Amino acid sequence: MASSSQNQGVSEYVTLISSDGFEFVLLREAACVSGAIRRMLDPTSRFKESTTGRCEFAEIKHSGIVLEKVAEYLYYNHKNRNREDVPDMEIPPELCLELLMAADYLDC
Amino acid sequence: MISGRGRGKIRPPRRGISHGSDEFEDMWAILQSALREIHEKNASKLSFEQLYRASYKIVLKKQGDRLYDRVKEFEEQWFGSQVMPTIRKLITSNLVNITIGGVSGTTANERRVTGEEFLKGLKASWEDHNTVMNMTTDVLMYMDRVYCQDFRKASIFTTSMGLFRDHILRSRLASSDQDLITFDILNSVILDQISMEREGDVINKHLIRSCMYMLEGLYETDNEKDYEKLYLSTFEPAFIQASRTFYQEECNNLLREGDASSWLKRTKKRFAEEEDRCQTTISLLTTSKIARVIENEMIREHLPEFLAMEGSGIKAMIENDRYEDLTLLYQHISRIDQSKEILKVALQARVVELGSEINKNIQNTEFAQQDVDVAEGGEKSKSRPMNAAAKATVAAIKWVDEVLRLKDKFDTMWRKCFAEDLILQTVLTRSFSDFINIYPRCSEHVSLFIDDNLKRGIKGKTEAEIDEVLDKAVTLLRYIQDKDMFELYYKKHLARRLLFGKSESGDVEKQMVSRMKLEIGNAFTSKLEGMFKDMTMSEELSSGYREHMDKLGDLSRTQPDLGINVLTSNFWPMDSIGGNKMGEDGSRQMCQFPQEILTLQESFKNFYLKERSGRLLTWVGYLGTADIRCTFPPIPGKEGAKVRRHEITFSTFGMIILLLFNDLADGETLSFEEIQERTNMTTQDLARQLHPLAVNPKTKVLNKQPNPKEAPKPGDTFSFNASFTSKNIKLKAPVISAVSKVEGEEERKETEDRNDEHRGNVIDTVIVRIMKARKEFTHQNLFAEVISQLSQRFKPDLNMMKRRVESLIEREYLERVEEANTPTYRYLA
Structure with a gap:
């Protein structure tokens, strides 16, 4: 939908920023696996994030660590999108709930 | 997913949830202002994340319902304060008038312009609403995802579409005392535009299409069922009604x-x-x-x-x-009726009408005399009816031609216009068959047509053209119901063609037969094929006999040369070709052959029976011809005149008569009765045979007294015409029976009688065959079976069938089953 090839002049990469200041630069295509991020960046809506390509997430707690894991997941998902029998991603148990919340928030 | 079991071990995340409505109001304030910005198309300053977070929090705090209602409220207000007023402005009193049905005093052009303005306004507000609601939905995604799903509410997008429907399209028009809503205006404007287009105006199709998209995107209720599209429920019925x-x-x-x-x-x-x-x-x-x-x-x-x-x-x-x-x-x-009933009826009526016209025309019209030769061949006294007969023959061929032309016409039509529709083909075929079979002489005429073509028509034609003629003939044949009648006539005509060598091409004859075989079947053509076989056999026989005689060698060379056709009496229609009728006792009346001929016959018979014992040869004089070398004395009073020799071809009977005169001295005469006595011919035959000899000026080798110009009759006397002259050495006396013509009334009656008799036998056979197989069979079924078995050959007459059954019962082939409820017959072995 919002892949770089379809929208000329839109950067291929987007930046996710955690509440404690970590920045993760991701392929836009990978980031848009998340429903929230996709809508956030939808160029037709012209919200602030869609023009700057920077998404700050104030809501996610301990957001540096969690967002890193989210980013990892997004890439994991993107990389394996057309494959079958994919090995499970490793998730540290102490982050489980935080990640669940984040996933719920980001719709991914 | 981690199941609930793990809950005890893992600490729940801390949440800074402080209870109280203040927080909701704060959040809503943010959202509300953002919504306003979005509606005013000013979204670029808004942070999606912030708004999303706000709605997220509200929903998390179980206040989704309030948020949902607030958004609805906001939309309603927005429609009321911002959207409707602009649209109301576009609804001019003219538009209202048109909708109510009153005649507006404006021209079509004005109407179109104001209508378009209105549509444009409506379209713009719809499109705005759509973009805005898309963005709003995006922001409120979390609410849609969690709150709406949990509480089974329609998504906020659907709801807002419903709001658009209720608050814009269904809003009552304050300006009018009528009960009008925007919808009515919309419908009437679009219908008005469409009717303008139907009258030939150009309208903005794209604009209307956009409005249609709107109606297709909206539903009667928020359930969004496909069949509840506003387009289907409101516009379409109105459109259909208006179109009707x-x-x-x-x-x-x-x-x-x-x-x-x-x-x-x-x-x-x-x-x-x-x-x-x-x-x-x-x-x-x-x-x-x-x-x-x-x-x-x-x-x-x-x-x-x-x-x-x-x-x-x-x-x-x-x-x-x-x-x-x-x-x-x-x-x-074809659109309205797959069976095309009405077209079928119309075509059928037309074909039958045109066909009956042809039938009537042929029956009424007198034709100019075209075939003089035919008339000349006849006896004087008979020349007038002969003339009529010739005309009738021409008429017959003309009838066939016209039928074919009609057929061509409808065939072309069928190919060009009716997409080769099978239903219509059946109808056409049936109609043709109908009117052709109404015409009582169709079988005879078709056969005559083929006869004519095979004798003269195909001369100088290419193979393709011949093919076409044959095709046509077969087409007609297909229509004829009484195929047995046709067979009778065809046999008769074919026999004449073969015996008198009138056929133009043996190949074409055979082609014709094989075509008929394809069309009607083996049973139909087996006799015809037999006729062809007889002809080839006879040729071999003749040459074989000649060789045989040569070998014998000792016989005097004065013996006449013999060419013979041995005909199997089963195959050939003996009765209908020539004049001789069956005698009362069933035996053929034989004429008296002179001695020379008898010797010849005897010698051939010996030759023939040597290889084929047990057969009976009957000599059929009236079908044969004889070449006679005649010597005429020099014409007296003419210096240097020589003895003149002519080779004249007469019929066999003619030859017999002439041979009688060989024995006469100069100046002696023979009376009609004397000739009859010595030849044993019937009066009618003899008169006919004498005609070319004594009356026809071309071959007048006999003198007749009295009334040399009139047809011979009993009482006349004949003498050798010594002063006969002709420029040609070789002459041919016309053979009357070689010309195929329409039958006279009497003849036809005879043919029909014969045919009926034949049919009776056929029906007998079929009934017996069926009953033998079934043993017991009801009357109804038996008749149905007989008709179906005979349909290839003819359509049996019910009365005739009843009579046949009666006669079979009398002859104890069948008996009635007494105790049966329905009439039933039993076969008696």
Whole structure:
């Protein structure tokens, strides 16, 4: 939908920023696996994030660590999108709930 | 997913949830202002994340319902304060008037402009609403995802669409005392525009299409069922209704104009227009429905009236080969009725009418005398009826020609206009068959037609042309019901062609037979093939006999040369070819052959029976010919005149008569009775045989007294005509029976009687065959079976069948089953 090839002049990469200041630069295509991020960046809506390509997430707690894991997941998902029998991603148990919340928030 | 079991071990995340409505109000304040910005198309300053987070929090705090209601409220207010006023402004009193149905005092152009303005306004507000609601939904995604799903509420997008429907399209118009809503205006404006387009104006199709998209995107309720589309529930019925009225009117106008051709073209145009309209202006959903409307109003309603139109209806179309019209007509009728009943009836009526006309014309018209030769061959006293017969022959061929022309006409029509429709082909075939079989002499005429073509018609034609003629002949044959009658006639005509060597080409003859074989079957042609076989056999026999005689060598060379045709009496229609009738006792009346000929016959018979014992040879004199070398004395009183020799071909009977004169001294005469006594011919035969000898000036080798110019009759006397002159050495006396012609009344009656007799036998055979297999069979079934078995050959007459059954019962082949409820027969072995 919002892949770089379809929208000329839109950067291929987007930046996710955690509440404690970590920045993760991701392929836009990978980031848009998340429903929230996709809508956030939808160029037709012209919200602030869609023009700057920077998404700050104030809501996610301990957001540096969690967002890193989210980013990892997004890439994991993107990389394996057309494959079958994919090995499970490793998730540290102490982050489980935080990640669940984040996933719920980001719709991914 | 981690299941609930793990809950005890893992600490729940801390949440800074402070209870209280203040936080909700704060969040809502943010959202509300953001929504306003979005509605004013100012979204670029807003942070999606912030808004999303706000709605997220509200929902998390179980306040989704409040948020949902607030958003709804906000939209309603927005519609009321911002959107409706602009649209109201666009609804001029004119538009209202049109909607109410009153005549507006404005021109079409003005109407179009104000209508377009209105549509544009509505379209713009719809499109705005759509973008805005898309963004709002995005922001409120979390609410949709969690709150709406949990509480089974329609998504906020659907709800807001419903709001648009209720607050914009269904909003009551304050300015009018009528009960009008925006919808009514919308419908009437669009219908007005469409009717302008139907009248030939150009309208903004794209604009209307956009409005249609809007109606297709909206639903009656928030359940969004496909069949509840506003388009289907409101606009389409109105459109269909308006179209129906329009086309009723149009059809009535066309009816008044009274031109079926323009009606066909207009209807076609309308079909194309409406289809185009559905694609470009309104919706594809309506395509088939509007087509149905046109079918009903333009075609079905008044079809019979258009077809019956004088000068342009189906009669005129067929008459003048208006292929284009007929094509359209076919297409239109196929639309409304798969069985094309009305076209079938019309075609059938037309074919039968035209066919009966041909039948009547042939029966009435007198034809100019075309075939003089035929008349000359006849005896004087008979020359007038012969003339009529010749005319009738020409008429017969003309009848066939005309039938073929009619057939051609309808065939072309069928190919060009009716898309080779099988139903119509059946109808045409049946109609042709009907009128052809109404004509009592069809079998005879078709056979005559073939006869004529094989004798003269194919001369100088290419193979392809011959093929065509044969094809036509077979086509006609297909229509004839009484195939046995045809067989009878064909055999008769074929026999004449073969025996008198009149046939143009043996190959073509054989082709014809094989075609008939294909068409009707083996049983039909086996006798015809037998005739051909006889002919080839006879040729071999003749040459074999000649060789045999040569080998014997000792016989005097004065013996006449013999060419013989041995005919199997089963195959050949003996009775119908020649004059000799069966005697009372069933034996053929034999004429007295002179001694020379008898010797010859005896010698051939010996030769023939040597290899084929047990056969009976009967000599059929009236079919043969003889070449006679005649010597005439020099004409007295002419210096240097020599003895003249002529080689004259007479019929065999003619030869017998002439041989009698060989023994006469100069100046002696023979009376009619004397000749009859010595030849044993019937009066009628003899008179006919004497005609070419004594009356026909070309071969007048005998003198007749009295009345040399009249037909011979008993009481006349004949003498050798010593002063016979002719420029040619070789002469040919016309053979009367070689010319195929239409039968006279008497002859036909005879043929029919014979045919009936034959049919009776055939029916007997079939009944016995069926009963033998079934042992017991009801009357009804038996008759049905007989008819179906005979359908290839002829259509049996019911009375005749009853008589045959009676006679079979009498002859104890069958008996009635007494105790059966329905009449039943039993076969007696």
